[in-house]
Amino acid sequence: MSEIWICGVDEAGRGPLVGSVVAGAVVLDPLHPIEGLKDSKKLSASRRDFLFEQIQAKAKAWGIGEASPLEIDQLNILQATMLAMRRAIEDLATRLGGWPDKALIDGNRCPELPILAEAIVKGDSKEPAISAASILAKVTRDRQMAQLHERFPQYGFAQHMGYPTPFHFAALKEFGACIEHRRTFAPVRQVLTLIQQAE
Structure with a gap:
């Protein structure tokens, strides 16, 4: 029987006034468990950074996608978030060597995908793969904001x-x-x- 790949998906950056909305997608590897996964907002910045490295090293596959401020303005924030999520899953699929079998999406709606998808409200505190995706998205976006701060410190x-x-x-x-x-x-x-x- 072939292995079933289920990926968790979450985003960071819907509410800010600046920068991209970033999404993460993760297929965890049961042979390499990661301790301490939870909603990224409930972790310290240093703990998130540590888990970010752990996820990239131990997950079966991971991906990051984003939609730019221009795309947010053109599409609206909801559609741009769906686009970022799809791009994260596509990035993951490239590393995985194929689409996952199913996507678990944090929230109450799913992007259009060629695979089965399920929306889970507060999924980042219920599903470890979604927690991992939330950490990837949050750390990536926070690092982007640090870079933006250097360009526009005011x-x-x-x-x-x-x-x-x-x-x-x-x-x-x-x-x-x-x-x-x-x-x-x-x-x-x-x-x-x-x-x-x-x-």
């Missing part, structure tokens, strides 16, 4: 990871939007409108 991305905090709002009003801001998100759109009216 916005404080390393502190708030692009989420709509009072500091981020104040920086948007002072400096306008950078090229990585999501222009269809209301706070960014409102600031751009104010700047246009003032010109």
